Amino acid sequence: xxxxxxxxxxxxxxxxxxxxxxxxxxxxxxxxxxxxxxxxxxxxxxxxxxxxxxxxxxxxxxxxxxxxxxxxxxxxxxxxxxxxxxxxxxxxxxxxxxxxxxxxxxxxxxxxxxxxxxxxxxxxxxxxxxxxxxxxxxxxxxxxxxxxxxxxxxxxxxxxxxxxxxxxxxxxxxxxxxxxxxxxxxxxxxxxxxxxxxxxxxxxxxxxxxxxxxxxxxxxxxxxxxxxxxxxxxxxxxxxxxxxxxxxxxxxxxxxxxxxxxxxxxxxxxxxxxxxxxxxxxxxxxxxxxxxxxxxxxxxxxxxxxxxxxxxxxxxxxxxxxxxxxxxxxxxxxxxxxxxxxxxxxxxxxxxxxxxxxxxxxxxxxxxxxxxxxxxxxxxx
Amino acid sequence: xxxxxxxxxxxxxxxxxxxxxxxxxxxxxxxxxxxxxxxxxxxxxxxxxxxxxxxxxxxxxxxxxxxxxxxxxxxxxxxxxxxxxxxxxxxxxxxxxxxxxxxxxxxxxxxxxxxxxxxxxxxxxxxxxxxxxxxxxxxxxxxxxxxxxxxxxxxxxxxxxxxxxxxxxxxxxxxxxxxxxxxxxxxxxxxxxxxxxxxxxxxxxxxxxxxxxxxxxxxxxxxxxxxxxxxxxxxxxxxxxxxxxxxxxxxxxxxxxxxxxxxxxxxxxxxxxxxxxxxxxxxxxxxxxxxxxxxxxxxxxxxxxxxxxxxxxxxxxxxxxxxxxxxxxxxxxxxxxxxxxxxxxxxxxxxxxxxxxxxxxxxxxxxxxxxxxxxxxxxxxxxxxxxxxxxxxxxxxx
Numbered sequence: 191x192x193x194x195x196x197x198x199x200x201x202x203x204x205x206x207x208x209x210x211x212x213x214x215x216x217x218x219x220x221x222x223x224x225x226x227x228x229x230x231x232x233x234x235x236x237x238x239x240x241x242x243x244x245x246x247x248x249x250x251x252x253x254x255x256x257x258x259x260x261x262x263x264x265x266x267x268x269x270x271x272x273x274x275x276x277x278x279x280x281x282x283x284x285x286x287x288x289x290x291x292x293x294x295x296x297x298x299x300x301x302x303x304x305x306x307x308x309x310x311x312x313x314x315x316x317x318x319x320x321x322x323x324x325x326x327x328x329x330x331x332x333x334x335x336x337x338x339x340x341x342x343x344x345x346x347x348x349x350x351x352x353x354x355x356x357x358x359x360x361x362x363x364x365x366x367x368x369x370x371x372x373x374x375x376x377x378x379x380x381x382x383x384x385x386x387x388x389x390x391x392x393x394x395x396x397x398x399x400x401x402x403x404x405x406x407x408x409x410x411x412x413x414x415x416x417x418x419x420x421x422x423x424x425x426x427x428x429x430x431x432x433x434x435x436x437x438x439x440x441x442x443x444x445x446x447x448x449x450x451x452x453x454x455x456x457x458x459x460x461x462x463x464x465x466x467x468x469x470x471x472x473x474x475x476x477x478x479x480x481x482x483x484x485x486x487x488x489x490x491x492x493x494x495x496x497x498x499x500x501x502x503x504x505x506x507x508x509x510x511x512x513x514x515x516x517x518x519x520x521x522x523x524x525x526x527x528x529x530x531x532x533x534x535x536x537x538x539x540x541x542x543x544x545x546x547x548x549x550x551x552x553x554x555x556x557x558x559x560x561x562x563x564x565x566x567x568x569x570x571x
Numbered sequence: 572x573x574x575x576x577x578x579x580x581x582x583x584x585x586x587x588x589x590x591x592x593x594x595x596x597x598x599x600x601x602x603x604x605x606x607x608x609x610x611x612x613x614x615x616x617x618x619x620x621x622x623x624x625x626x627x628x629x630x631x632x633x634x635x636x637x638x639x640x641x642x643x644x645x646x647x648x649x650x651x652x653x654x655x656x657x658x659x660x661x662x663x664x665x666x667x668x669x670x671x672x673x674x675x676x677x678x679x680x681x682x683x684x685x686x687x688x689x690x691x692x693x694x695x696x697x698x699x700x701x702x703x704x705x706x707x708x709x710x711x712x713x714x715x716x717x718x719x720x721x722x723x724x725x726x727x728x729x730x731x732x733x734x735x736x737x738x739x740x741x742x743x744x745x746x747x748x749x750x751x752x753x754x755x756x757x758x759x760x761x762x763x764x765x766x767x768x769x770x771x772x773x774x775x776x777x778x779x780x781x782x783x784x785x786x787x788x789x790x791x792x793x794x795x796x797x798x799x800x801x802x803x804x805x806x807x808x809x810x811x812x813x814x815x816x817x818x819x820x821x822x823x824x825x826x827x828x829x830x831x832x833x834x835x836x837x838x839x840x841x842x843x844x845x846x847x848x849x850x851x852x853x854x855x856x857x858x859x860x861x862x863x864x865x866x867x868x869x870x871x872x873x874x875x876x877x878x879x880x881x882x883x884x885x886x887x888x889x890x891x892x893x894x895x896x897x898x899x900x901x902x903x904x905x906x907x908x909x910x911x912x913x914x915x916x917x918x919x920x921x922x923x924x925x926x927x928x929x930x931x932x933x934x935x936x937x938x939x940x941x942x943x944x945x946x947x948x949x950x951x952x953x954x955x956x957x958x959x960x961x962x963x964x965x966x967x968x969x
Contacts, residue, residue: 195592454969468969477969478960482908486888493887496592510880559873566872569852569879 195258195496203244203259207266210239215270219398223543228275228398230312230354233282237309241267242283246291250299251307257499260284261492264437265444271540273547274398276441281350282306284437286313286359289375289430293418302357302377314355316346316378316404317427323348324560326361326373326427331406333362333376339413340364340376342384342406348554352402353390355380361427364420373423376415384409395546432508434555436498439491439508439515442551446484446519449544450477453526460531473529480525483518490514506568513561516551523548594657594890602658606665609638614669622941625795627674629711629753632681636708641682645690649698650706656897660838667842670938672945673797675839676952680749681705683835684828685712688758688774692816692824697776701756713754715745715802716825722747723958725760725825726769730804732761737811739763739775741783741804747952751800752788755779759802760821772821776813783807793944829954830906834896836953837889837909840946844882844917847942848875851924854939858929871927878920885913904966911959914949921946 196204214235222228236242244259246252253259260283268276290303305311322328331344342362349358357379364374378385389403418426454477457467467473494507523545527534530541552558595603613634621627635641643658645651653659666675689702689712704710721727730743741761751757757777764771777784785803816824852875855866865871892909895902921943925932928939950956 454967458969468964474964474969475957475960478911478963478967481904481963481967482888482912485891485905485908486884486912489887489891490884493890506879507883510883513876514880514884562873562876563869565876565879569872569875570856571852571866571872571875 195492196262199255200258200262203255204262204266206239207241207263208269210236210241211267211269215272215275219271219275222272222275222398226397227400228272228278232275233279233309233312235309236279237307242279242309243307244283246287246303246307250304257495260437261440261495264440268441268445268448271543272398273445273543273550274396276445277396277399277550278351280437280441281315282309282313285430285434286315286351288433289359289417289426290377292429293375293426294377295414297414298377298417305356311356312351312354314349314351314358314380314402315430316349316352316358316360318348319345320347324556326424329361329363329373331360331362333364333374333411335364335366336410340411340415342376342378342409342411344406345388346404346406348391349402349404350399352404353387353400358385358404359417361423364423372421373427374420375417375423375426376411377417378409378411378415382409382411394549395543396550397546429503431556432498432503432505435508435512435561436491436495438551438555439487439511440495442515442519442548443484443488443491445544445548446480446515446522447488449523449526449541449548450480450484452541453477453529456533457529467529476525476529480522484522487511487514487518506565509556509561509564509568512555513558513565516558519548519551592894594660594894596657599657599661603661603665606640606662607668609635609640610665610669614671614674618669618671618674619938621674621796622671626798627671627677627796631674632678632708632711634708635678636706641686641706641708644682644687645702645706649690649702656893659835660893663835663838664842667839668846670846670941671796672843672941672948673791673794673799676794676797676799676948677750679835679839680714680751681712681754683832684714685750685754685756685758687828687831688714688815688824689776691828692774696812697815701776705756710756711750711754712756712758713748713751713800714758715748715751716760717747718744719746723954725772725822728760728762728772730759730761731765732763732773732775732809734763734811735808738808739811739813741775741777741807741809743804745802745804747789748786748800748802749794749952750798751802752786752798754798754800757784757802758815759804760825763818767819769822770819772825773818774815774821774824775809776815777804777807777809781807781809791948793941793946793948795941795944830896830902833910833953833959834889834893834906836949837885837892837906837913840910840913840917840949841882841886841889843942843946844878844885844913844920847917847921847924847939847946848878848882850938850942851875851878851920851927854931855927865927874923874927878923881916882920885909885916889913904963907954907959907962907966910953911950911956911963914946915956917946917949918943 243252244255248254287306306313319329333340333342360376360378364371384407386405387402388405391401460467491511494511497504527541527545533539534541639652642651643653643655686705705712718728732739732741759775759777762771763773783805784807786800789799789801856864858865889909892902892905895905924939925943931937932939
């Protein structure tokens with residue numbers, strides 16, 4: 191008997207997500223990797239299956255499940271074998287839309303949340319800028335009140351889903367009469383004049399995910415585009431980052447577990463010096479070390495998620511889970527690549543993709559260094 | 572994989588207890604504060620002196636027995652108050668706060684090895700005779716498997732027990748026996764059938780006063796307050812009634828108890844790491860260099876963040892293994908992982924604690940060095956990290 195939070199319904203969901211990932215997505219993974227893109231139908235299909243609104247209210251098409259449903263989805267969707275697909279979906283479900291659910295008006299939920307849950311509207315999240323990433327306080331994009339609407343100017347970078355998105359959940363500094371009113375969030379349709387996609391960025395990994403650079407050039411939106419409270423955007427986005435980091439941690443760790451699983455299968459059949467690689471003690475011990483790290487970080491995530499699900503604002507634990515999941519996943523990816531020997535370096539084997547994709551975890555959603563700052567400061571240092 | 576609860580060798584001390592994800596209930600929080608009070612009042616103030624003397628009074632056992640702290644795992648009829656392993660977990664965590672690895676180790680050897688073996692495998696007469704006074708702290712126990720030439724490789728022990736009429740005659744040596752040099756009763760593993768491999772091992776209750784049982788105390792790098800002993804058996808005669816459990820079952824009895832021993836170590840190591848961390852942080856926040864507290868330099872802030880994260884992770888893994896254990900679920904891999912990870916983390920944290928103390932970290936008058944020396948035992952005792960990795964790979968089918 192495993193002692194977990196997962197109920198039978200979670201088990202059903204796990205089977206359904208796994209079927210979707212393995213049967214409907216994974217067969218395309220290699221082709222999508224070659225193209226450096228995946229099609230929008232993935233969002234629509236995930237929406238049809240109910241996977242994009244697991245924790246959201248039924249009123250908007252959601253399932254009203256608990257956070258452990260999110261964990262199940264994040265753990266299983268990675269079986270599609272394409273980090274970029276997983277990332278694109280995570281931005282949709284756990285980064286760009288939670289602020290709408292939490293801070294949005296009914297109208298905003300009807301216009302943005304409901305179609306996002308259905309998968310007919312694709313979302314992206316605009317925080318990072320060329321000169322401000324984790325340092326959200328210093329974002330330079332401005333939204334100036336002109337008496338009847340907001341005029342947005344600035345640049346955003348590293349925007350996942352940015353090329354395909356129908357709207358962006360945006361962080362900007364608001365100004366009235368030449369004075370700053372602080373940070374605020376906006377929902378901006380990407381077809382608004384002045385919303386310009388300047389570049390599609392080329393990345394070392396997560397290659398199926400589209401990553402955009404955006405220019406706001408006198409992009410004017412109405413008063414109803416403001417999301418949440420004017421001037422509270424910094425707090426709003428700090429809250430959003432917690433869910434973003436937690437789902438990133440889950441994805442990284444389940445990815446590491448799958449790489450390890452594949453590597454164990456590989457070293458069992460790979461022969462060297464007349465015996466399988468598992469016959470070598472150093473290989474076995476390396477696997478034991480990696481298995482321990484993955485198990486440990488998973489338990490750290492579960493205990494953090496348990497508290498998050500109960501409504502605790504566990505910033506320190508989430509930062510720890512994010513930091514360790516990323517470092518463990520990268521270490522495991524590298525260890526697994528090593529155990530594959532020459533094949534590990536060959537583009538024919540999937541392990542190199544895991545190695546490249548995983549590297550993002552130590553950067554995206556707040557770097558390792560930023561996590562250590564958060565934890566250290568919360569420890570009073 | 573061993574499956575506690577499904578093995579016929581797993582006795583009813585592990586009755587199922589419905590334990591939710593949150594391990595600690597109200598009663599445990601109250602228990603924690605009463606144990607902490609006791610540690611703060613009666614143990615911690617003496618630790619520096621005891622460490623210098625490399626000793627602590629036997630009365631400590633009597634006192635914790637009186638307070639009921641030895642009985643959490645055992646039912647009332649033997650003087651216990653359980654079984655409540657969550658209460659035991661609280662005790663293990665709080666004992667680590669005393670900051671004396673040797674003291675915690677001696678008490679642990681008594682309650683988590685000696686007493687547990689007596690309860691798990693003893694018949695009622697043996698339990699009456701030994702367990703009841705043991706839980707009062709009037710009788711100290713130890714458990715002896717390791718020999719100069721066989722530690723984790725239990726099947727290779729060479730101590731012999733030869734049947735002679737109504738008695739057994741023991742010959743051989745035991746080493747690294749925690750609580751052994753001053754115990755009243757030693758539980759000793761010996762080969763009753765040297766040709767039967769791991770099926771030829773049996774456990775014996777040996778009175779410390781038995782003729783032919785000589786012992787001495789070992790000098791150690793850390794755990795200086797611990798009464799760790801070396802045993803020498805020379806034609807030591809014990810009655811047949813000294814056999815604990817069935818003849819030939821010793822290996823299985825030991826393997827079964829390893830789970831709790833290692834889990835108890837993991838719980839203690841994790842709590843110890845947290846204590847060492849707090850000690851190091853306190854120092855880092857009062858020691859100034861270049862005009863500010865060294866803890867506020869970014870490098871130390873980040874290193875403390877790494878330590879805090881590692882401790883939190885070790886705790887999450889340890890609690891996971893513990894939950895499986897109390898639910899009698901298979902937990903061989905998880906327990907071994909928890910023991911391995913927590914002891915490595917505890918030692919790494921202690922090393923950082925020495926480092927952040929600078930020159931003072933190297934001085935015997937500061938306790939950072941003790942945390943460092945004491946925690947070095949973690950990756951060795953109860954099965955080395957290397958043995959843990961062997962167990963883990965086997966449990967995972969690699």
